[in-house]
Amino acid sequence: MKNHLTLRELSEDDKPREKITRHGASLLSNAELIAVIIGSGQRNMTAVELGQRLLNFYDSNLERLHKVSVDELCQNEELKGIGEAKACKIIAALELGSRVKHQKKTMVQIKCPMDAAAYLSQEMFGYEREHFVILLLNTKNMVFKTELISVGTVNASLVHPREVFNPAVRQRATSIILAHNHPSGDTTPSSNDIELTERLVQAGKLLGIEVLDHVVVSDCAEDYFSFKEHDYF
Incomplete structure (x- = not known):
C-alpha cells in the first residue's frame, strides 16, 4: 500500500510547484512553500497539510522554527512524517532565507x-x-x-x-x-x-x-x- 501522497497527486490548481511556475513564489502560503521543500507528505496527508501541521506546532513563527534542530524535528511525536531528510531541507531553506535577510541589511x-x-x-x-x-x-x-x-x-x-x-x-x-x-x-x-x-x-x-x-x-x-x-x- 502506498504510504505517501505526493505533490503530483494533487489537482493542477493545488500543486505548489505549478503555482510558482505560473505566478511566482510570493503568492504561495508558507505551508505551500514548505510542501515544495519537503516534496511529499505521509499516509492520508498531503505535503501541504504536513507543512501546515508543522507551522501550527510552532504557532506559525518562522523565527522560532528557524532555531530548532534536526533532531528536534525528527523526534517530535506530533510531527510524524518529517524524517531527517525533510528536516534538513526545511532547516537549510530557512537558514538560506535568513542569510538573504542579513545580506540585504544596510549598516x-x-x-x-x-x-x-x-x-x-x-x-x-x-x-x-x-x-x-x-x-x-x-x-x-x-x-x-x-x-x-x-x-x-x-x-x-x-x-x-x-x-x-x-x-x-x-x-x-x-x-x-x-x-x-x-x-x-x-x-x-x-x-x-x-x-x-x-x-x-x-x-x-x-x-x-x-x-x-x-x-x-x-x-x-x-x-x-x-x-x-x-x-x-
Whole structure:
C-alpha cells in the first residue's frame, strides 16, 4: 500500500510547484512553500497539510522554527512524517532565507542605547539560550558586523577578553558594544554580568578599543538594560 501522497497527486490548481511556475513564489502560503521543500507528505496527508501541521506546532513563527534542530524535528511525536531528510531541507531553506535577510541589511548607526537595543532584539529574537555577542563599530558608530562570542550562561569564566577582542582587533573596529540576551524576558543584569562588564571595559582600555556599552535584551525591543544608561561606565 502506498504510504505517501505526493505533490503530483494533487489537482493542477493545488500543486505548489505549478503555482510558482505560473505566478511566482510570493503568492504561495508558507505551508505551500514548505510542501515544495519537503516534496511529499505521509499516509492520508498531503505535503501541504504536513507543512501546515508543522507551522501550527510552532504557532506559525518562522523565527522560532528557524532555531530548532534536526533532531528536534525528527523526534517530535506530533510531527510524524518529517524524517531527517525533510528536516534538513526545511532547516537549510530557512537558514538560506535568513542569510538573504542579513545580506540585504544596510549598516545601522548607533546613536544611543535604544538604537542598540532595537538592533539587537531583532538580531537575537527567539533565542532560547543566552547568546553573548559584540557589535563591531567604525569611527561613525556604524555597526559593520555582529560577532557571536559564546552560547550559554554568561559569566567571566566563559567569556574571556581574548575571544571578545580578537575579532575587534582583526577587523579593526574602532569601538564595540557588548550584548547578550535573557530568554526569561527579565533584563536585570546578574552579578556575573556586572563583573564581566567591568573586566571587559578595563581590557578595552588597555587595547585602545572603547567599550561603548553592554546591553541586555529580550525579544521586546523596549525591554532592555543598558549599563551606560545606568552609569556603570
